[in-house]
Each structure stands twice: as structure tokens, then as C-alpha cells.
Amino acid sequence: MSKVTNRPTGGMTGREWAMLLALAAAWGGSFFFNGIAVRELPSFTLVWLRVAIAAAALLSMAWLLRIRLPTAGGTWAALGLMGLLNNALPFALIVWGQHHIASGLASILNATTPVFTILAAHCLTQDEKLNIFKLAGVVAGLVGATVLIGFDVLQEVGAEVLAQLACLAAALSYALAGIFGRRFRHMGISPLATAAGQVTTSTLILLPVMLLVDQPWRLAMPEGATIGAVLAVGLLSTALAYVLYFRILAVAGATNLLLVTFLIPVVAILLGALFLGETLLPRHLLGMSLIGLGLACIDRRLPRLLGASVQARER
Template sequence: MKTDRQGVTGAGVAWMATLALLWGSSFLWIKLALRGFNPVQITFGRLLLGFLVLAPIVMFRGLRFPRDGRTWGHLFMAALVANAIPYFLFGLGEQTVGSNVAGVLNATTPLWTLLLAFLVGVDPNVTATKAVGFAVGFLGVVVIFSPWESAAEIASWGGLACLAASASYGLSYVYMGRYLTGRGISPLVLSASQLGAATILLALAMPFAGLDAPEWRWDAVGSLLVLGALGTGIAYVLNYRIIQDEGPTAASVVTYLLPIVAVILGWAVLREAITVAILAGVVLVLGGVILSKRTRSGVRSKEVAE
């Protein structure tokens, strides 16, 4: 794996832009898929499609899926907090809030990751810069929610669901960093295995929560296909490729582009309003993330889930 000492290559920039577009557009595809499917059905569909994309790649490369029960136990737990819960919560949240808002709230994931890593002792060092970063980032969340506006749609259960989804992502990075990564298993195998485990979890939940008859609209079906095959499957492959070719620091830059992509697409496709609160929230959240990942010397701290 490269260490980011050299500049990002032209191909790397192209891969990063593509990944930002795939992940940043996921919130738009969720919004469109909700026109025909409920959140449980969307979550199951995107997980299954993502797994069907990754599994053949793993086998084609001659890689092996884990065989011991302990690893699979950790994979199922990671699948619950990294896929099943947040995917469902974003679908649930976007029933009442815009895709742009969901994308902006998703940007709080690194803040949750660092906060939870501190609480469980994975990253016990809290500098003044990190503390300021936390404060600035969560101030951005308050601005986005604008609780002083009684009619604000974001200050609702939908907005809270999206925020909870981001916290679940943060928990998953800490969990995977402690129990799954750095154990000699290919990230591609981990990704495929985790999506497979999450698909099983959603299949078990479908009889209880996914009984609503779907409406097979072309826009909903197409959005679900793109969300699953591209935004969940191919995006994992691209992320793995960027980390391998350009290094983890370069790959992490994509995180800062996702809310920008989500806001622009929400406005361009769905005519979702771009308010002052959303723009200010984006700036504060991303500023907080940047600050919270810096050490005293100004160098970015190591990613928890690297």
C-alpha cells in the first residue's frame, strides 16, 4: 500500500472523483427509490446487489472467504452497525428530509468515529485542536437542524434518523478497527463478506418489516439498481483501489466531497432548496472534521478504520 508521500496521480484523481460521485449520489438514489419501495426493501436490495457485484470479484482473484466462526461473528456485528442499521435509517430519514440534508449529516461520521474511539480507549489522545474540531462540527449539526425554526423539517425524527445512521457508521469503524482490520484479511474479502452477512440479516427482517407491496416504477427500480450495483458494490472496489494505489490519506479526501455532491444533486435533480443553514452547516461540519483529525503538529491523525 502506498503511503501518500507522492502526489496523487491523474488516474487517482479520476478514481476519487468517480467514488465521490457514486457515494455522494447515494442519497439521491435512496430518495428516488422510496417512490416504489419501503426502507427495508431498499436496504435489502442494495445489500444483495452489492454482494452480487463483489463476490465474483473475490472468487476471480482467487481470494478466500473467512472460515472461522469467530471472524464471522465479528463480520455479522459489523454488518449490523455498518450496513443494516445505517442503510435502513437513511432510507427511513429520507422519507421526511431531503437527500441533501441526509448527505450533509452523513459528513458527521468522522466526528462520531473519533469521539467513540476516545470513549472506548482506541484513540485516548484528545488535543485542544481535536476538542475544537468536535465542537465546531457538532455546532454545524445544530445549525443544520435549526431548532429555533419551529417549522424546520430537519428538526424531526427523519433528521434524527440520519444523524443516528452517521453515528452507527462511526461505531462500525471503531468496531472494525478493533476486531477485523489488520488481521491479514483482504479489505475486498472483508467488504464482500460483510455485505453478505448484512444481506442475511435483512433477509431475516424482510418477513416482519418488508411486507408492503412494492410499486415497480421505472425510476424507483433504476435507482435501486444503481444504488446497489454501483453505489454499494463498485464503490467498494473503487475505494479499495484508491487505498491500494494512492494511500489511505488520499482516499479519505473523498469523505469531504460527499456532502457537496449530495447538495448539488439534490438541487439539480429534485430541486431541493439550498438554504443558508445547510451551507453553513456543511462548512462547519467539514471544518470540524478537518480540525479533529489533526495533531498538535498539524499532521492528520491516523484513521481509526485504516
């Protein structure tokens, strides 16, 4: 994978943080929707339906808005690799993993994505190098996510090793996709067209695998709850999510973008408290505080604040 450059990734703007929170909400819902759908649908069928629904929605939107899709073969080859790294491979790994481990543990393992992203960005980019604040931020974010969800889920570690390794492999795939996807901005492709191209290639990649492995014509008709979950994960957690994804990637960089994996459990806890009457416990507040500290370190807000404080004292 060749080195690519982007604008320097300093602190994000308020608009970029708002998009990141919306992306966290969309992706956070995917664990819930997958948890419903895996009761009736095998892994590859669920993943293929997810990207196929998203592809249909995004291609229709591009046609309605008269947004042109790329025509060059090299661009579609790049979109195909992006679809493999960002959709087909990690979606299949996570859904398969959720057949064997709880969603809480899967989301913690998914929260390792910034670790892989920071390491990959250090090696493969010129403007997202590793520093002590990024490292401290990742550690704080991972600990915060674990505190937020609860250490009891860690009791499962080692029980289903292959499923856990699959979730970690998905996190690595997401990280590599974030680095690779930076190039689409320089190709002059809009976020909507990039998202549409990515999920379209993912649909084509997964189709023969799904037909060969799952043989979906042998499956019983799923219930209404499963159908609703599949539609939600396709339209909200994939189509809408990837328009936001490529927009944030273009303006804020891969490291900032994949901070979203720390925010996903925060959003899930807050939505439960707001709409389901769930109680916010002290560990939830502690976990959110640690995640906030981690985000501030990686986003460079804390280093700038500390630097300003030191300068003020020196005066």
C-alpha cells in the same frame, strides 16, 4: 467492544485523499438514488436490494480475481456484526428517515458521524485520541456542511423528531462500525473480501425482516427509474464504495475515513455545478472553505503548518 490499535493516523497521502473523494462521490449519490427509490419501494425492501446487489457483485468479483473469502467461524461472526453496524441498521434507519424528512436535512444529520467517531475513537482506541484540533475541525465541518446545504433545511428540525433521531442513530452506528472494522486489517483479509463478507451477512440479516415487514410479493412492479436507482445504489454506492471504505480504513484509520461525511455535500454541489448547470453561490464557497478548514484540522495539516510557522518566527 474491545480496544484495538492501528498505525498512528497523521496526515493522509494524496492517494488516500483521492480514494476519500471517490468514496464521497459514491456515498453522496446514495441520497439521490434513495430519494428516487423510496417513492415506490418500502424501506426494508430497498435496503435489502441494495446489499443483495452489492453482495452478488462483490462475490462475483472475488471469484473472478481468485480472492479467497475467510472460512473461520469467528471471522464470519465479526463480519456479521460489521454488517449489522455498517449496513443493515444504518441503511434501514436512513431510508426510513428519508420517507419523512428531506435529503438535505438527512445529509446534515449524517455529517454528525465524525463527531461520534472522534468520541468513540477516544474511548476505544489507543492512537486516535481527542484533541483541540480535532474538536475544532468537527465544529468547522458541521457548520460548513450546514452553510453549504442551506440553513433553511434546519426549519424542519423538530417537525419529524423520530426520523431525525433515526438519522442520528445511523451516524452513531457508522461511527462504531468504523472503530470495529479496523480489526480486519490485522486478520489479513483483503478489502474486497471484507466488503464482500460484510454485505453478504447484511443480506442474510435483512432477508427475514424484509419478508416479514414489507411482504414484497404484494408490491407492484417498480418503474424503470426506480430499478435504475436501485442498481446504482447497489453497485456504485455500496459495492464499489465499501471496497474503498475498507482500503482507507486499513491505511488511514477510522477518524480520517469518516471525514467522508463532510465531503459528501461538497461533491453533490460541485457535481450539480459541473453537469447540471447549477450556480455556485457565495454560501457554497463559504461552506466549502469551512469544511476544508475542518478537514485540515482533523488531518493535522493545519497544526503542523502552524507549528512550522511558530518555529520559523522563533528562529
